[in-house]
Amino acid sequence: MIRIGLLGAARIADQAIIQPAALRNDVVIAAVAASNLEKAQAFAQQFGIEHAFGSYDELIARDDIDLIYNALPPSLHAKWSIRALLHGKHVLCEKPFAMDAEEAKAMVAAADASGRLLIEAYHYRFHPVFAEVERLVKSGELGTIHTVRSNFSVRIAETPGSLRHNAPLGGGALMDLGCYPLHWLRTLFGGTPEILWADAICPKPQLDSSFELRLQFPNGPLCYVGCAMSEHLSRHHDASLYLEGDKGQLEVLNLVAPHQGHKLCLTKNGEAHEYQINGDTTYDHQLAHVIACIKGETKPLTGGQDAIDQMQLIDDAYKAAGLLPRGLCK
């Protein structure tokens, strides 16, 4: 039985790990820690979790916990993931991984030193829909892919206490949403893209509510990346990837949460074929992957150098748009 401890009484934990864990017989959510004991106890009671702790240190010091799920604000990811690793825990860390590439490097060094797993929670990555996209790109079925458009935008109003609207805590549209299309593209095309152009709209200092990027991958396609969080988007939710190759095109709708409805539209020789790929929730697949890694059955697909490179690209994008990497936002 793999025993999981939750770092932070976070709303996302319910769908991201509590529900997936309830469907398995080899894991249990054994404990939760929050910034104070009342908050932790409240959360533990709501979700039927045995132990509640009023400090993060108490949780990571336990010797009956195997895996820590870090759902704290991004500004606390580095500090507490490193401490958990050095206490011998595996860590599944929410995205964005860290405030900047420097923090990411320190986290990966801690994982290396401890010999424990550090996996970034890009849940989409573990779903069969993404495996299908990867297969189509790598098989050459689309020919040489020359142009890519990608977007993740969600109609989100600013609510009191919202992390994603707070730059010093790691907020911003690129950190919260745009990180997904950046990660899709990096995973599909590899290497470090050149940033040709970057532009952000900031309703308050350093806080990007939308971000546009043009990237050129080495020996790869020109990629347009967009993301936005605002009350005024035409659609509530858009998580789309469009790949244009010289032999075909692929459009994917809802690559972030395909279990909530998605579409693949593959066009070759002028004929469009629309289909879907069966799967569980992205979070079920993510937990299955993490467990398989802990059991030594497979190797992590995210985290490590991938996470460092991802944060470096985010840092560089902020700089290219005339903003500060999040680690410098105070």
Next chain:
Amino acid sequence: MIRIGLLGAARIADQAIIQPAALRNDVVIAAVAASNLEKAQAFAQQFGIEHAFGSYDELIARDDIDLIYNALPPSLHAKWSIRALLHGKHVLCEKPFAMDAEEAKAMVAAADASGRLLIEAYHYRFHPVFAEVERLVKSGELGTIHTVRSNFSVRIAETPGSLRHNAPLGGGALMDLGCYPLHWLRTLFGGTPEILWADAICPKPQLDSSFELRLQFPNGPLCYVGCAMSEHLSRHHDASLYLEGDKGQLEVLNLVAPHQGHKLCLTKNGEAHEYQINGDTTYDHQLAHVIACIKGETKPLTGGQDAIDQMQLIDDAYKAAGLLPRGLCK
């Protein structure tokens, strides 16, 4: 300011009403009541709610609450909705409305006697995607609609304490999922359909994990209705409606939660046109509708006689499949 009280510290409350309320400046979630005080306090603390009560009676007796959101198990909907109405509160009641039509009648009588609103939380009903489906059906664009296929199935494993796997609490696939396609069809075609055929699969007594129905609407189409909850479905989530008329066809994917991705495919003269309709979340639209009803700006689209007729059809479907209406399950 309309002050909302939550009956039950339910998981669904976060997306169904807490998040939508946070986006408005004319409502506030003022209180929550649970079966014990610790549970209520835990929930109040997690979501920043001012008052917590350890009994439902304490909440509905408050004179500073305008609207009760009833998210208790279906077996408790009638009792507590009636008490809340008789204490002068408006009630938004989760679906399924009641255990059977008899309970629904008593609830509607209480609403009539109190002069307060009683609205059933069929959130899909208030989203512009459903308005578009209704427009296409009522305008005659599809001609005479003769055949309809509808389905709502979700890959759901049985977890400890699951209400939907407990018949005496109001569980079952038809109560939990199939109620949606039944409500779509009743809203689109009106009147009381004849049940031509009904069949349920029950892994334990009276607990339907899947349900199939064939319905004939008066002067309307033959409708196939399916629903299933199981670990073994080919797709994680299917909420689809297919309408076949003599002038055209319409396929709708994800009519339950179109804000998480949906598709309308309208075919006329052999040409298919695929599109989407902008909107907020179904729950945002639902809360906007409830508030507009309270302010007297519009009339409720669900609840009342509609809820009684809906429960009567569910009762009749259970009987037609050789099962007990939920009110008789002990």
